[in-house]
Amino acid sequence: MSGNLGSYDVWKPRPSESPVTPAEAAKTLGNSNDRVRVHNLSVVLRLVHRTGGVPRSSLTRQTGLNRSTVAALVGELVERQLVVEGEPDARNQVGRPSPMTLPGDRPVGIAVNPEIDAITVGVVGLGGRVLRRVRRATAVIPTAEQAAEITADIVAELRAELEPAHRVFGIGVAVPGLVRVADGLVRLAPHLGWENQPFAAMLARATGLPVRAANDANLGTLAESTFGAGRGVSDFIYLNGGASGIGGGILAGGELLFGADGYAGELGHTIVTRNGIRCHCGGAGCLETEVRREPLLELLGLDDADADELEAALLASDDRAVLAEVHRQLDHLGFALGNAINALNPRLIVLGGFLGSISAAEPDHLDRVVAAGPLSAARGQPSIVPTELGASLLMIGAAELALEAVLEDPTLG
Amino acid sequence: MSGNLGSYDVWKPRPSESPVTPAEAAKTLGNSNDRVRVHNLSVVLRLVHRTGGVPRSSLTRQTGLNRSTVAALVGELVERQLVVEGEPDARNQVGRPSPMTLPGDRPVGIAVNPEIDAITVGVVGLGGRVLRRVRRATAVIPTAEQAAEITADIVAELRAELEPAHRVFGIGVAVPGLVRVADGLVRLAPHLGWENQPFAAMLARATGLPVRAANDANLGTLAESTFGAGRGVSDFIYLNGGASGIGGGILAGGELLFGADGYAGELGHTIVTRNGIRCHCGGAGCLETEVRREPLLELLGLDDADADELEAALLASDDRAVLAEVHRQLDHLGFALGNAINALNPRLIVLGGFLGSISAAEPDHLDRVVAAGPLSAARGQPSIVPTELGASLLMIGAAELALEAVLEDPTLG
């Protein structure tokens, strides 16, 4: 129940009783002291990563480990170029100053986000720092093969620049669709027109780097959890409204919820009305068929607008039809959120994209709808807040997937 | 990523970056080797607990630990009377026979389930074995104070019988309502008429034992996960239909999902229709106002019936009105499940109580409804199965809560 090596962590026994395969068992051979070491290195590195830099004394407190142990751990991480020690924080406090432990510049992860009109590739260092960002427009919607090829080209160029000063630990892909996280198969990405495309495998072959893939909104959730509005919150729901629909992710018990295959969090396809419009997904009356950006843009007489522009236009408008549409959409959103809150009891709801815009346009409406939901009086309301991370959200989230390997086992470095 | 001390387990870093209080940090003092030991003891004990007994050689394989280490661990557990070694399994296999490691009889947890007309208390040993079960009927619906008093009386009687042969490690309470798991406050138990009753604290004071409390359906989920239909499945949804409504629980990533306060899994209050009947919970059109046992009993001309009798009656009936009502209820159930599946991507749905009955009466109907849901073609269907644990479900689940302390730290024993 309490921490193991430092209160910062808890052992959680794997719950399944699935027999361990010989291959799996073989992986666990070796000295257990090594494991303890790896774990403690991981704990320290994650703390530095998440905070972007902390005094070493703070690491000692937060991990509960001995001063000398933390010194040794940080020393090893410095040697592996995963962290650097910096000048002590200038603060008014008695006692010997403690050197800052900062994320190192060397380790980076590559983030990839294929879209219908472009492929974006980013280079992200520890601490969620986006170092580079390349957006390559495509003439047509790329096939998975084309996307892998284009991405591999960009990655090759970036590596030529980056290495050997930096070390690329892997690639994380944020896919607008259903992704089987186990092997990175894109089961269905409707807007890209991809179905059953082993995109992670393609990209791994083309680049020689380890590749992991997941749903874009799930990775957005991860990013918000580590660096954004969800920092320090162990249970929240993230919902993002984009041009291609509504994506979502669930953080539960401090863990991103993937579900059995990685398809969890598809709150955009929550059915919000029994006799609604048919959705491409096979259902009808999905949240994302009822709550869309287009009707709002049309009513506002806008051609195109990003979330900020849309929000400004909504706030400036006093058109009754606009207000009615905003209310209609917020009602649907509130319905979906109400049921999700009921199932998940989150502490927080984070809204991104145009969902943030319509919520900001009528700040109290959504709260009221949610408050009218089941059990809300007894349970209490989660706060509803906008995203904190802007354009870099997906880059950070996807890179997190790539950097996870070093964060979990810093001796890889 | 892989296991630490034995592949059976994974370290999971605590995700929140909340600063560790000095008190918390103090708890983690001490030799880290102790921690490793405690964890490995815990792993072995849990394996024995879950399986009800395994050869020691199997423990070696499953944990990935060294033979000699496992021998030492089992030895310590035997010394602490948490497990016993038995005769080797008679099997046709070369090699020296390995002694069976069986759950010890000494450690027990006490399970409590307050209901509107009775309080049930059970004594459960490791391996989910229900040793005793006392049901004390009450003339009126008990208040929290009364329930605590009655329970304390029963517990005192049981302890007089049990001790010192057995050792009671704590009390787990399954409450039909919203329970704040952190401190066992019963936030709202509508049928009992309890509101903001610190039931766990009351019972702890009255018995002197550590008490934990949680929602009954959540504990049912835990029981099904450890010993029932959900064994070995890391992502499933459990839904139970009882006389007082519909309760649910979610197992996600191998962990019971409690949410921010412990109110997660309230799928009985999923809103399934926009203009439905008002529910006591404050919402309207909740699943449990639309899907109820009473209309079925009425149509069948039954006065009262348990799940099995209801199921038999449903299967025997050829009344059109009955069928229509079953379909109506399954449609609502399918709607709620469809949205939950969409959010959580479970591998399995476990139905208990009369929900299992109506599903069994029309086996394909629910599957069809769920299959028509959003993204179901791409995602694939979870299987829908009935519960495996019968009357002992809540006893086992609640006791699990009590035994969790020893399972987590066997050196307490």
Add this chain to the structure above:
DNA sequence: GATGATTTGTTGTTCCGACAAACATATCAC
């Protein structure tokens, strides 16, 4: 600005637990 209190970094030692190797034992197959 010296002095003491306080906090933290540094160094050498100790202790504990898991592993490894060698041996012992019990079963199966022939």
Add this chain to the structure above:
DNA sequence: GTGATATGTTTGTCGGAACAACAAATCATC
């Protein structure tokens, strides 16, 4: 019976974290 195989048992080794004692750097106070 004999060999192969798997597992229990015993003893020694090794690694990592804790601990203690000391050193260093800051603040507070006079």
